[in-house]
Amino acid sequence: MKVSFVGIGLMNGSLSLDLQRLHPDVVLSGISRKTTTLNRAVELGLIQEIGSINQLQDADYVFVSVPVAAIATLLPQVLDAVGENTLVMDFGSTKTAICGAVKNHPKREQFLAAHPIAGTEFSGPDAAIPNLYDGKTIMLCEVAKTRSDLLARATTLLQKLNMTVRHMDPVAHDRHIAYVSHLSHITSFMLGKTVLEKETDEQNIFDMAGSGFASTVRLAKSSPEMWMPIFMQNKHNVLETLNEYISNLNAFKEKLEAEAVDELLADMKEINKIRTILKHK
Amino acid sequence: MKVSFVGIGLMNGSLSLDLQRLHPDVVLSGISRKTTTLNRAVELGLIQEIGSINQLQDADYVFVSVPVAAIATLLPQVLDAVGENTLVMDFGSTKTAICGAVKNHPKREQFLAAHPIAGTEFSGPDAAIPNLYDGKTIMLCEVAKTRSDLLARATTLLQKLNMTVRHMDPVAHDRHIAYVSHLSHITSFMLGKTVLEKETDEQNIFDMAGSGFASTVRLAKSSPEMWMPIFMQNKHNVLETLNEYISNLNAFKEKLEAEAVDELLADMKEINKIRTILKHK
Numbered sequence: 001m002k003v004s005f006v007g008i009g010l011m012n013g014s015l016s017l018d019l020q021r022l023h024p025d026v027v028l029s030g031i032s033r034k035t036t037t038l039n040r041a042v043e044l045g046l047i048q049e050i051g052s053i054n055q056l057q058d059a060d061y062v063f064v065s066v067p068v069a070a071i072a073t074l075l076p077q078v079l080d081a082v083g084e085n086t087l088v089m090d091f092g093s094t095k096t097a098i099c100g101a102v103k104n105h106p107k108r109e110q111f112l113a114a115h116p117i118a119g120t121e122f123s124g125p126d127a128a129i130p131n132l133y134d135g136k137t138i139m140l141c142e143v144a145k146t147r148s149d150l151l152a153r154a155t156t157l158l159q160k161l162n163m164t165v166r167h168m169d170p171v172a173h174d175r176h177i178a179y180v181s182h183l184s185h186i187t188s189f190m191l192g193k194t195v196l197e198k199e200t201d202e203q204n205i206f207d208m209a210g211s212g213f214a215s216t217v218r219l220a221k222s223s224p225e226m227w228m229p230i231f232m233q234n235k236h237n238v239l240e241t242l243n244e245y246i247s248n249l250n251a252f253k254e255k256l257e258a259e260a261v262d263e264l265l266a267d268m269k270e271i272n273k274i275r276t277i278l279k280h281k
Numbered sequence: 282m283k284v285s286f287v288g289i290g291l292m293n294g295s296l297s298l299d300l301q302r303l304h305p306d307v308v309l310s311g312i313s314r315k316t317t318t319l320n321r322a323v324e325l326g327l328i329q330e331i332g333s334i335n336q337l338q339d340a341d342y343v344f345v346s347v348p349v350a351a352i353a354t355l356l357p358q359v360l361d362a363v364g365e366n367t368l369v370m371d372f373g374s375t376k377t378a379i380c381g382a383v384k385n386h387p388k389r390e391q392f393l394a395a396h397p398i399a400g401t402e403f404s405g406p407d408a409a410i411p412n413l414y415d416g417k418t419i420m421l422c423e424v425a426k427t428r429s430d431l432l433a434r435a436t437t438l439l440q441k442l443n444m445t446v447r448h449m450d451p452v453a454h455d456r457h458i459a460y461v462s463h464l465s466h467i468t469s470f471m472l473g474k475t476v477l478e479k480e481t482d483e484q485n486i487f488d489m490a491g492s493g494f495a496s497t498v499r500l501a502k503s504s505p506e507m508w509m510p511i512f513m514q515n516k517h518n519v520l521e522t523l524n525e526y527i528s529n530l531n532a533f534k535e536k537l538e539a540e541a542v543d544e545l546l547a548d549m550k551e552i553n554k555i556r557t558i559l560k561h562k
Contacts, residue, residue: 004398008395025459050290054461064538078369086289110407117488117489117490118285118491119491119492119493120492121283121493122403126552132379136491137488137489139488139489145380152452166486166488171521176480176485177353177489178488179475179476179479179480180476180480180485180486180489180490180494181489181490181491181493181494182495183475184472184475184494184497184498185493186530187472188549189467189529189533189552190468190529190533191464191465191468191526192527192552192555193466193529193551193552194464194522194525194529195322195460195461195550195555196525196551196552196554196555197529198460198522198525199457199460199461202406202456203404204461205461206558206560207398207418207445207447207521208398208418208420208421208457208458208461208558209460209461209462209559210398210399210400210417210461210462211399211400211401212400212402212462212465212466212499212500212503213403213461213462213465213559214451215363215496215497215499215500216465216468216469216497216499217465217498217555217559218496218497219493219496219497220553221553221555221556221559222557224545224546224549224550224553225546227549228542228546228549231537231545232333232537232540232542235537235538235540238537239534239538241475241479241536242503242530242533242534242537243534244475244478244479245471245472245475245530246530246531248290248471248474248475249467249468249471249477249526249530250527252467252470252471252523253520253523253527255522256512256516256519256523257516257520258514259516260514261509263507264505264509264512264523265505265509266305268469268470268508268509269504269505270474271470271473271474271477271501272501272502272505273475273477274473274476274498274501275502277483277486277487278486278490278495278498278502
């Protein structure tokens with residue numbers, strides 16, 4: 001089995017570790033803009049060889065996991081380069097623009113748009129961890145546009161990775177994911193900003209911040225290079241979530257100013273419902 | 282050693298587990314408004330007997346860990362009831378109103394105002410866990426107002442619990458803690474609200490929410506009965522943090538609308554600084 005990674009950081013690096021466990025004979029090559037990333041990926045054993053976009057002809061899989069703006073740019077070039085038996089998948093956190101970028105490509109049927117609901121706040125090849133995908137959900141979009149033998153190949157691999165497949169159209173995906181992923185990255189970044197601006201004495205943050213703050217601000221450690229393009233590419237939906245979030249904050253603020261304790265208590269009890277929904281997360 | 286708990290949930294329940302390990306002969310009694318809580322605490326072995334506020338005469342320690350409005354109300358009554366060798370400590374997340382409530386109490390010197398930076402999103406006696414306080418910071422306020430032999434007793438106990446003591450005046454405590462704790466509870470509750478309002482299909486939340494969302498929204502599982510009084514009692518500071526947070530969100534939104542990608546990227550890189558400050562949290 002021959003696999004090429006376009007981008008070799010958290011997502012593809014972690015996938016490499018799992019593929020090596022599942023297919024000990026797998027041949028792994030990597031493509032990246034940065035030579036340091038490629039060398040580090042070789043050092044860490046995430047890839048065996050440094051590849052190039054002109055050497056994708058006989059790959060069984062090409063996984064494209066780079067910032068979403070670069071996915072949209074690179075995907076047509078990757079499809080141009082692959083052989084007729086190659087399956088190309090992307091792991092981007094947005095799907096509409098990415099599906100749009102290859103909509104009319106002659107090899108569209110060799111592409112499968114995917115978004116694994118898996119990750120950490122870390123990035124780069126050193127962030128790669130085994131079993132990142134184990135037990136997680138993967139969203140697949142426009143599966144009817146993927147050639148059936150290639151879709152079957154992907155399905156088998158995702159089963160081996162112990163992932164749960166869910167189908168959704170790209171527009172719905174981007175609307176929902178704005179709420180349950182993109183918004184929380186922004187709330188976390190802005191929480192970090194607010195605290196850093198005010199608490200100029202870092203010792204106070206260190207001493208007085210408990211596990212609750214650490215948890216809430218965790219996503220503010222995420223890679224700006226990865227996340228800024230996501231917000232931009234999903235701008236329409238992200239702005240909608242932001243407007244609703246800010247409106248909820250203003251309503252809370254007004255109730256607090258008015259000391260409307262019964263209303264605040266009732267609101268918070270209602271929100272506690274998230275406990276049951278996320279019980280096992 | 283005789284210890285009385287006023288309130289027997291996460292904080293005092295966890296303390297009980299540690300005290301029993303450190304002092305196997307400790308005698309533990311509990312006081313609560315709710316009979317079910319007391320019975321459950323006995324069942325769980327967190328207390329040996331159900332006490333009352335009139336039986337605090339010979340207690341070595343009384344720990345008051347109830348919602349902060351109730352702490353301010355109960356503390357004077359507790360101090361009225363204790364013997365001259367009793368140390369009373371509270372574990373509330375606000376300190377100004379609580380210190381104010383006993384400012385002129387004749388037994389003020391038997392009180393030590395404390396805020397351990399420790400907790401989870403769960404509450405009640407079943408939330409008690411061993412070693413909750415191990416390696417954590419505890420903020421002590423107005424230590425000069427506590428009788429020196431009682432302060433020394435508290436210091437010895439906190440050392441045995443492996444806690445790091447930090448001193449701060451109550452007004453500064455409440456201002457700082459609004460940023461690194463109270464604000465993050467509100468951002469988390471409002472994130473939960475925004476998502477629950479929009480994602481009426483709970484399956485979408487469950488499938489598409491990854492560990493990032495779960496982490497950011499975790500504090501929205503917290504007890505409203507515990508947290509609403511904290512926001513109320515620290516209203517002035519909490520409103521200030523909320524205004525700054527909302528203002529940062531609006532600025533982010535405007536930059537996103539204007540597609541000011543360089544500014545967004547620079548802002549996010551600056552916020553990444555939280556990585557180094559919270560490296561070990």
